[in-house]
Amino acid sequence: MTRTIGVDIGGTRTRVAAVATGRILARRAFQTRGIEDVETAIRGILVEAGWGKPTAIGVGAPAPLDMRSGRILSCPNLPGWNNVEVREDLQRAFGCPVYLANDATCAAIGELTLGVRSRDFVYITWSTGIGGGIVAGGQVVWGATGGAGEIGHIVLQPGGPPCACGKNGCLEVLAGGASLARLGSEALGTPLSARDLVVHAQRENPVAGKLVLDACRAFGQGIAIVWEILEPGLIVLGGGLTGSWAFLGPQVLAAAQGMVRERPRVELTQLGDDAGLLGAASLSAYTPAEWHSP
Amino acid sequence: MTRTIGVDIGGTRTRVAAVATGRILARRAFQTRGIEDVETAIRGILVEAGWGKPTAIGVGAPAPLDMRSGRILSCPNLPGWNNVEVREDLQRAFGCPVYLANDATCAAIGELTLGVRSRDFVYITWSTGIGGGIVAGGQVVWGATGGAGEIGHIVLQPGGPPCACGKNGCLEVLAGGASLARLGSEALGTPLSARDLVVHAQRENPVAGKLVLDACRAFGQGIAIVWEILEPGLIVLGGGLTGSWAFLGPQVLAAAQGMVRERPRVELTQLGDDAGLLGAASLSAYTPAEWHSP
Numbered sequence: 003m004t005r006t007i008g009v010d011i012g013g014t015r016t017r018v019a020a021v022a023t024g025r026i027l028a029r030r031a032f033q034t035r036g037i038e039d040v041e042t043a044i045r046g047i048l049v050e051a052g053w054g055k056p057t058a059i060g061v062g063a064p065a066p067l068d069m070r071s072g073r074i075l076s077c078p079n080l081p082g083w084n085n086v087e088v089r090e091d092l093q094r095a096f097g098c099p100v101y102l103a104n105d106a107t108c109a110a111i112g113e114l115t116l117g118v119r120s121r122d123f124v125y126i127t128w129s130t131g132i133g134g135g136i137v138a139g140g141q142v143v144w145g146a147t148g149g150a151g152e153i154g155h156i157v158l159q160p161g162g163p164p165c166a167c168g169k170n171g172c173l174e175v176l177a178g179g180a181s182l183a184r185l186g187s188e189a190l191g192t193p194l195s196a197r198d199l200v201v202h203a204q205r206e207n208p209v210a211g212k213l214v215l216d217a218c219r220a221f222g223q224g225i226a227i228v229w230e231i232l233e234p235g236l237i238v239l240g241g242g243l244t245g246s247w248a249f250l251g252p253q254v255l256a257a258a259q260g261m262v263r264e265r266p267r268v269e270l271t272q273l274g275d276d277a278g279l280l281g282a283a284s285l286s287a288y289t290p291a292e293w294h295s296p
Numbered sequence: 297m298t299r300t301i302g303v304d305i306g307g308t309r310t311r312v313a314a315v316a317t318g319r320i321l322a323r324r325a326f327q328t329r330g331i332e333d334v335e336t337a338i339r340g341i342l343v344e345a346g347w348g349k350p351t352a353i354g355v356g357a358p359a360p361l362d363m364r365s366g367r368i369l370s371c372p373n374l375p376g377w378n379n380v381e382v383r384e385d386l387q388r389a390f391g392c393p394v395y396l397a398n399d400a401t402c403a404a405i406g407e408l409t410l411g412v413r414s415r416d417f418v419y420i421t422w423s424t425g426i427g428g429g430i431v432a433g434g435q436v437v438w439g440a441t442g443g444a445g446e447i448g449h450i451v452l453q454p455g456g457p458p459c460a461c462g463k464n465g466c467l468e469v470l471a472g473g474a475s476l477a478r479l480g481s482e483a484l485g486t487p488l489s490a491r492d493l494v495v496h497a498q499r500e501n502p503v504a505g506k507l508v509l510d511a512c513r514a515f516g517q518g519i520a521i522v523w524e525i526l527e528p529g530l531i532v533l534g535g536g537l538t539g540s541w542a543f544l545g546p547q548v549l550a551a552a553q554g555m556v557r558e559r560p561r562v563e564l565t566q567l568g569d570d571a572g573l574l575g576a577a578s579l580s581a582y583t584p585a586e587w588h589s590p
Contacts, residue, residue, distance in 0.1 A: 121440075122439065122440040134525070136525075136526075138432065138435070138437040138438070138439070139435060139437070139438060139584065141432070141433060141435055143432040143433070143437065143526065144432070144433060144527075145527025145528065145529070146415075146416040146527055146528060146529025146530070147527065148527075149527035149557075150432070150525065150526050150527045151525065151527075152524040152527070152557070153525060155524045155557065156520070156524045156525060157517060157520055157521065157524075157556075160513070160551075160554075160555065167557065169555060169556075170554070219454070226450070227450040227451065227521060227525075230446040230447070230449045230450045231428070231430075231444065231445065231446065231521075231522065231525060231526075232430075232437065232439060232444050233438075233439025233440055233441065233442075233443035233444045233446070234439065234440060235441070236440075257454075260454075260463065261451035261454060261463060262451075262463075263443075263446070263449065263461065263463075290433065
């Protein structure tokens with residue numbers, strides 16, 4: 003029996019779980035602060051699960067990272083995680099191999115092993131940011147250095163609004179939750195979350211409705227582009243904004259439909275928030291051998 | 297020794313070769329007309345190569361096709377190839393397994409086996425049309441039904457000019473050779489090929505220069521999108537328009553650079569026109585087992 007620890011570092015919450023053959027035996031969730039809190043949580047769940055030492059630890063993070071060295075790079079938006087040697091620190095603390103990957107790729111691995119279990123699909127998270135993880139022919143598409151799946155940073159509007167990544171007109175700045183919250187707050191003159199803005203749109207506020215429609219159109223265009231390039235057969239969606247899919251979905255799919263050769267098949271994740279956590283726990287089995295923890 | 301026949305059906309020319317362990321032993325090229333001419337050419341090169349029967353035949357075509365049944369679908373632009381049962385016909389004629397795939401994916405296989413030999417790259421053809429073939433982690437990315445790589449049909453301008461595929465604002469209608477020829481002929485009031493238009497642009501005709509620049513910007517945006525989604529590490533370019541890369545390349549790369557996290561590495565194919573032909577000859581080794589010729 004493999005006894006692995008999955009860690010899902012989110013923009014606001016971090017979650018840690020002890021996972022044995024796909025089942026979560028113990029879990030913790032807490033505000034994202036830094037690696038010390040993750041170490042404390044792992045120690046706690048190791049005791050709770052009755053494990054001495056895990057087989058492996060897998061960590062998913064939304065940050066720019068170097069999979070090969072297991073390091074999170076410059077990451078101003080993730081409190082306490084700027085330039086952290088995740089692999090080195092956790093290996094020293096727990097004496098087992100440690101793997102680090104993009105959180106959306108982790109979610110795709112979670113779907114591959116315990117969710118849709120399809121051989122070809124793309125997982126897309128529509129949340130504060132927008133990210134993706136790709137599975138093709140049953141294999142994870144990592145990219146040359148582990149950087150594949152940056153669907154949020156495809157440029158749809160050259161010279162468009164500035165994105166946090168430094169470019170302009172990325173899908174994420176056109177349709178991501180952080181952007182929607184900012185645009186909504188400015189347009190309606192009161193601090194709003196993306197979900198608040200969606201609620202205003204549902205109540206037929208025309209300003210909110212237009213902002214949400216524009217975001218849905220950009221998101222639909224992104225889905226169509228992914229479909230043409232990868233023909234994945236299935237797109238699995240997760241992330242906070244998919245909680246409003248009954249309202250947003252028809253707008254997204256109407257936009258996508260005219261931009262793709264066939265009607266893309268889109269499903270919401272059935273793993274709730276756990277796709278990334280479960281996938282992180284399986285990272286040791288999916289990380290290419292040449293990037294393995296020494 | 298494998299003795300395979302590669303067939304590359306192009307919009308104007310069809311090429312057929314006898315290939316043994318990566319070497320072309322005999323070849324024919326002729327105007328694209330239909331499957332009878334291909335059969336005749338195969339018979340000719342079998343005699344020339346001194347082979348009784350080939351091990352396998354692989355066919356690459358720029359058309360919408362069904363890899364699993366080995367059939368070219370509706371294809372008004374490919375003279376003589378509308379709804380042709382390629383696998384059935386050639387299997388009956390030559391008594392060996394027959395494989396059919398998208399021509400750009402064939403070119404990617406040619407690069408994988410005999411060209412760049414990289415584990416991660418995308419091959420893009422910039423010619424009359426625009427197509428792509430994807431290799432990730434040393435594996436061909438086929439898509440759920442063999443339709444991956446349709447880079448020419450990502451929509452960059454929703455509601456933009458109509459593309460031959462029936463959608464609007466696809467990369468191919470913004471930057472493909474057929475489109476450039478049409479736009480150039482209209483703008484300059486005389487029938488021009490895409491290469492003619494490029495020559496006018498090189499001679500500083502401002503109208504031609506603007507049309508070419510717009511196409512380069514769209515092509516650069518497409519390269520950037522592919523890079524963000526796949527992080528291939530390398531993009532290999534082929535196709536007629538890359539013959540003018542010294543003039544077009546700087547415009548393409550200048551556009552791409554602002555739309556991608558890192559400077560994309562772009563190289564021209566070293567296989568000349570043979571990437572697709574050589575890849576078609578290797579199709580039997582790369583086609584997923586479940587789509588194999590019965």
